[in-house]
Amino acid sequence: MTTAPETGGRWVMGIDSGGSKSIGVLLREDGYLGGIGFGGPANLYFTSEEDAQTAIRRVVTQAVEMARKRGLLPSPGQSAEPGGPAGGAAPLEVGALYFSSPGLRMEPAVEALRDLIRCGRIVLEDDAPAAFWGALAGGEGVVVLAGTGSFGYGRRGEKTAVKGGWGPLLGDEGSGYWIGVRALQAVIRSYEGRGPATALTKLLRETLPYRLETELRRIVYGPDFTRHRLAGLAMLVSEAAAGGDEVAAGILAAAGRELAQLAVAVATELGWERDDPFPFSLTGGVSNAGPWLTEAFFATVQESFPAARWRPPRYAPCVGAGLRALQLLGVEITPALLNELETSLAEGHPAFARMLQPGDGDRTNTGETREVQRRVAG
Known part of the structure; x- marks a missing residue:
């Protein structure tokens, strides 16, 4: 953990950056969600340092602009204090x-944040x-994150453990x-007669695109x-599996078993026994790949x-980052605070509520996959 010095403020910001994107949330001290940035x-x-700084600035700018449009923060040129002097767009002060x-x-x-935010x-x-x-x-339990990459993390009392993330x-x-690589390998094996035919062949041709499998090496x-972009191919595997493709379904099932081994390794290191009813969860984009x-x-x-209790992820990691930011102010994460957060999700950000509260792992519709195809194709 790396830290840097203190002041105060009624807002905090949490930014989660994975292998494909960064998402930031602006939270008030009572848990209310003021803005989101991507x-x-x-x-x-x-990625390069310049691109990383651009990503961070974009996240913060979007979140602050959203909060300002909703009247939760003073607009540029407006004083934060009633009757106070107006001025230019001063950096937002967060605790x-x-x-x-x-x-x-x-x-x-x-x-990257120098002229955007002043931080306590x-x-x-x-x-x-x-x-x-x-x-x-x-609380306690084990969480496996599967996005562009993967890792497992757990907490029991004061002890923590992490596996994966290599x-x-x-x-x-x-x-x-991992899923994307195996999709490409399955297509190549099918092309060479070393594996069964698969619907992934057609889906990949439409997505990348190419005419002959021999072009895959160049791409x-x-x-x-x-x-x-390679990780984005995982949604194509979900689409193929939903259409009854056994190769795609097998890839996803194998991925699920690999991710489970991370959870098992974490739980074992934390000393849980077979009959201990600790909670475990799976989060990240790949958790939506489907029931396979x-x-x-x-x-x-x-x-x-066998006694471990499955718990669907309550929020996405970006919200977890926001909760960690509140803890830095000494704010206790209470049921009332989480209720305020969820109320603001439902009332203030209906378009983002699904994104911030991960689904049940069974979202595999063609329209969503076509959007993924567009992004993967660049």
Whole structure:
């Protein structure tokens, strides 16, 4: 954990940055959600410092603008105090800012915010605590995040454990990237007669696009085929599985089992026994890949821990980052605070409520997949 000095304020901001995107939430001290912002990835392992700073600035700017449009913050040129002097667009003052990112560094993050935010306290951690707080909203248990990459994180009393998070070359089993690689491999095996026919062949041709499988080498190893574009292919695997493709369904089931092994390893390190009823959850974009993945995940965890209790993720990791920011101010995360947060989600941000509260892992409609195809194709 990296930290930098203190002041005060009634707003906090939490920013979660994964392998494909960054999302930030602006929360009031009572838990009310004032604004949301979106940007590209800010993980310096996979993106440049300049692009990471641009992503952070975009996230903060969007969240602050949303809060201002809703009358929750003074507009540029308007004084924050009744009867006070008006002026230019001064930086927003927040009591705490929490960054959740495995590859970001404090210096470029602070530099990106210099004229946008004045912070009482800034903390930068990897993405595991925010995922945990988003999924379970505190307490004890095990959370596995499966997005572009993957990891497992758990907490029992004062003890924590993390498994995975090694990146695409060393790990990320069960992640969107892992699923995307296996989709490409399945198409190649089918093309060469080393594997069964699969609907993925047609879907990939429509998405990338290409005419002959021999072109895949040029596309995949080209400079524009980024890690998050490859991870985006996971939704095509969901579409193929929903259409009855056994190859795609098998890939997703294998991903679920890999992710479950992360949960089992975390629970084992934390000392839970087979009959302990601890909660476990799966969060991140891949948790929406479909029942083939989630059912395999659930069954594999319960083979080792049959008394463990499945709990759907309560919020996305970006909300977990916001809750961590509130904790930096000494705010207790109470049921009343979470109720205020959920009320603001429903009343103030209906378009984003589904995104901030992850679904049940069974969203596989063609329209959504076509949008993913458009983004993957660049």
